[in-house]
């Protein structure tokens with residue numbers, strides 16, 4: 001039952017200059033670790049709870065910290081060192097099933113970015129922006145969730161952390177600059193493997 005902080009699949013400075021080392025260290029070792037610790041505490045308390053009232057009282061903590069752990073675990077794999085910085089393949093969408101699906105749903109990758117950034121820039125307070133597969137239509141759609149709510153309505157393909165802790169140290173209050181920069185470090189190879197698994201599985 002004990003949840004643990006997953007290691008990053010790259011170094012803390014690997015996403016520079018788009019996401020600074022300072023942000024990555026704090027985000028991973030402090031913020032994500034805190035969700036893991038609080039989730040473990042809530043799960044332990046739930047296991048000891050002996051009445052429905054006690055279990056109901058723990059629902060908010062389980063949702064918030066469990067969602068925080070799920071979302072951040074997905075987010076780290078969602079990112080990769082940037083091709084634009086000659087560090088990796090981040091930001092590169094190759095020909096394949098994901099590119100085809102993006103073009104079917106949005107027209108182009110640039111159109112997807114524009115719609116995604118406009119939608120997520122409109123999140124009030126903290127939350128997450130998502131590219132997900134709609135289980136009913138099997139098409140890619142953009143959606144958001146508040147706080148640390150995990151994406152349940154769609155199968156997540158790309159998730160972007162829109163909490164201020166994800167960008168404030170580098171981008172201050174200019175969320176749109178963070179949203180513009182993050183596409184340089186999106187791991188489209190990971191996104192495509194999620195997409196092909198989603199459309200080929202019983203999740204849809």
Ligand SMILES: [Fe+2]
Pocket residue numbers: 027031072161163165166
């Ligand atoms: Fe975060």
